[in-house]
Amino acid sequence: MAKQTKQKTKQRYTVADLNAAMESIAPTWAAADWDNVGLLIGSSGWPLTRLMLTIDMTAAVLDEALKSKVDAILCYHPVVFKATKRLVVSDQSQEGMAAALLSERIAVYSPHTALDAVAGGTNDTLATMAGAINLRPFNTANKPTKECKLVTFVPHDHVSAVSEALFSAGAGRIGDYEKCSYRLDGNGTFFGTDGTNPTVGKRGQLETVAETRLEVVVPKRALVQVVAALMAAHPYEEPAYDVYPLHAAPQIGVGQGRIGDLPPKTTAGAVYDALARKLKAPHALLVGSARQRVRRAFVCVGSAGTMPLATDEGGCGAGDVVITGEIRHHDALAYQRRGATAIALGHWTSERPALKPLETMIKKSLPGLTTMLSKKDAEPFGLG
DSSP states (O other): OOOOOOOOOOOOEHHHOOOOOOHHHSSSGGGOTTOOOEEEESSSTEEEEEEESSSSHHHHHHHHHHTOOOOOOEESSSSSSOOSSSOOOHHHHSSHHHHHHHHHHHHEEEEEEHHSSHHHHHHHHHHTHHHHHEEEEOOBBBBSSEEEEEEEEEEEEGGHHHHHHHOOOOOOOOTTSOOOOOEEEEEEEOOOTTTTSSSSSOOTTTEEEEEEEEEEEEEEGGGHHHHHHHHHOSSSSSOOEEEEEOOOOTTTTTTSSSSEOOOOBHHHHHHHHHHHHHTOTTTTTEETTOOOBBOOEEEEEEEEEEEGGOOTOOOOOEEEEEEEEEEOOOHHEEEEEEEEEEEOOOOOHHHGGGGHHHHHHHHHHHHHHHEESSSSOSOOOOOO
């Protein structure tokens, strides 16, 4: 009898699987409002067998991707960011490289500040390398909701009719419960001018009417039809109503930047030396005295700007060290005025360490996918 062998079937993925994996690792809603994250080039239906990770898209990285025959690139910095008026293949501009990648059917996904905000992302990685513990974001992010609240005021004897109209149009659902509302009795006033025809009372005089405040949750996608139903069912000529945005509960641990506690008797110089050594930072800079004792680290990869000055914990101050990639002159002065020290490691240098742990998370989500870190992705600044 012939020996039978089992042949392993290689897992087949598409770019849609990468989208789903990244949405789980670093959801796009966690990104800064000004950012451009997610799938920026390509189609979710394209096949995915080889993925390259890089911080920047440069001519050298583009050439490496073509030679490596990758199907997709996870590029931390967005390849497409500003409004683009033309796409002409070239390696001399971001738009030109985007056109080249599209022509080669290489998809590009950018997580950028979404990866900064989540646990295990860029800021967590750098903060841990600095020896910080008890990490928390500068400001907690809120996951956007898909609902709002509609509030209107209805005469008592019309509440049932108006509420049923709202429910029929899609309002009043909370989880598995339907026809949910809140009702509070009170008094409303109005003065109808000569051009009005009030349902109750008379024009030309101040009226007080017993009303019920009616509140219902409304899916944002159904808001137009719910308001239309309100206008049709309400007895008033000009019904009053308000629409309020709803905010989800804060996502604990998710947000830009990280604040962490440092071991006792730590100095700014010790943190600087450790990071410069671990990251092989060729041009790290220190703002303030190396001998300054520091108890907290305010970490923000790339460029922290003024973010460390205004956080949920009141901002950086005496005994704190700001750790970032690059610092503008006036931001450095602002940190000093607060009594803080600061370390500038280089923009790229502060971000690159997160690629390896990100690669591990992707491989866990997409087992069998071939991944690689770009070898041409590099710090643009040198020592001269």
